[in-house]
Amino acid sequence: MISKIIIRISKALFKGGSNFPGRIALKLDRNVLKTLCKNYKVIVITGTNGKTTTTSMIYNMLKDDGKNVITNSTGANMLPGIVSCFVENFSFKQCSKTNYAVIECDEANLTLLTNYVIPEVISITNLFRDQLDRYGEVYTTLNKILDGIKKVPLANLVLNGDEPLLGDMELQNRTIYYGFNCGLRKSKTVDINADSKFCKKCKHPYKYNFITYSHLGDFYCDNCGYKRPKLDYSLDEIKSKSQDGSLVAINREEYYINQPGAYNIYNALCAYSIAKVCNVPDSVIHNSLENQESSFGRQEVIDVAGKQVKIILVKNPAGYDEAINSISLDGRVFNLAVLLNDNYADGRDVSWIWDVNFEKLSSLNIDKILISGIRLYDMAVRLKVAGLKEDNFVMCKGYKKLTDEITNCAENRVYVLATYTSMIGFRKYLNAKGYIKKLW
Template structure:
């Protein structure tokens, strides 16, 4: 280790201790300081770790958490970045914060922002990449989906020996050939004889070889499924790990079958079944027995802002992060599985971490909300005017809709909601602001 790396590591660890023991927060600042002293400090910190990088548009945080839970059945003391601080400084902070134990194999399971895969792979050579999906997201930052995928590929090309574990139902992941070993996961719950098309406003449904519209034998959601091109023959690759049946879905759980193995996870939504399948595939990659993988899924621990349930008096608030049209529509579909009356809050910000363009809310199917079950609505956040107008256009009854400016009045309005169950959909910085307000009222331990 060089003197520069040693100084950077000591300074970063000291700042982390101070921030978390005195100021009670800070998930990226220690890494920023360490990188300022030694831009290559990550190479030193990651030495000796077997690294898995999890990236993609939606599902990174939960997939990372599920992989950690699964691999924890066999390996101790796994390093990860649970707060979702997934850029280089956040990754450096995760290494600075970790207390490594003496063990035969040290694992690091890292959620990584798509644009940061290449910068991180300059210093880390991962054992595997896990690719969840690529959807339109933060256009001001990422551009179109193929631009986003290229950012990931730039990182993968720096580690040609790493295995790429990817969603086989996403056409974009088969759009370019890569030399790496490949493992595909996906759905096959029907015989595969149908001929379907995705909805007309769906992204990524053109064949990457001939630009013909893709067809599907099976569609799960958005552009994911058993795709094929009737014009040039491009089709989904052979799957290695398969969901063969979806048995039941509720807002709080999903039951499905993988290779004749019944699996239950304590979180709802079709998109989260994909996340679980990715984690199952990683467990299989590490030769864990199916029973051990199931034990890893048995934990009922909600991930930061991903269907996190917070009790406020007699009310239960389910906080769900939304950040792009596909993810939003999956959450809106999840609400349709709720059997009881509930209230709904939508908090919209447009800061850099959210994406400054809010036009994506118009691609959300608010018109399809189960309005007979929703007894009250709240529109809030820094862009509350935008989401208030969107809900009104979706024929949300104005008599049931409360419009609040900013974040301060939100908790007070949630307390007035007429139902015990409240769902709050929030963009990233709006979620942080709400959690900070909840922490100030001692509803949760910390806002971050």
């Protein structure tokens, strides 16, 4: 009850407070999650990229199927934020219906969550280098996740079969794999900066029947025989794709994904697989994917003084490259804003921007290039080296300058590529100015 009151106060005074009420609840009772989760079938989404969008997709599918479902939609995916979500939705009344909780969980916090909860499903989207100062390399991230899974052998695992680190994990859990049955690249050689290039069994370089992006694809090791696991659910064909979405065939049935880019096809395939585990009908999945709305800085479109501003969260080389590939589908002239911060939640080390293929932007029809964030000068140097026209650069110290420049753009469409805290800060500014009605 105390934490529920704190949530109301936080939302009223600070327009947020998604972690603080959970911290209070944990101080009062460190085992509070055992009580809060007792009447829920919990579905946990973890991994490097795609957690928030995949969580939103699954939430909508279950909701569209008439199920009682809650989620931590703000992306507060540490243990206190997860506790806050359950506190906010807690009721002293008993409900006879089956309740679901679709929870996005930070990779390092999964082991904390499974101290108290036995999830119905745990899904891992992918593993990329991200916040190296916090997580280290991808093998360290995997071990953090495995520490959590080993505590709950009864949980169903829904895993990305195209991720080499997730095959043959020797766990007791029932394991379901999803992946692509078609490639997205002509080359069968991974990029020099790709992650997980070497066999997890014998350290020999992987070979591929095809690659989707980065190190994901139909991999195999011709030295020891380790290869991609058999897929339970597959993306069989990409029939068309644009800057608005993709028409695909999943398990030989046609679906339209109302989100652009290869990474959103993966997100949809993951959500589809979990929905099948939860016995959601195909018709509901179809309608839900077709009507999926962007969430909280993930391809979110905002009207700023008549300009169509699309905010895309970027936080590591693999995700950034796919964001660039996504906006490359837009053949029109557009404006680009690039925001780079180095706060704790972003990762202090920004050297990863040199692994991003910014060179691809030099061939696009970009008018103004707005550069902002704490590390705007680092980003400006990177874009100059990538071959973008320095005369088009506009340095924006602060969100007011950035917003003013956006409103003065000649072209109607503006893509905003922003790291996490810069995305949060920019959205807060737009909310204060009335461009966004709902902050969280």
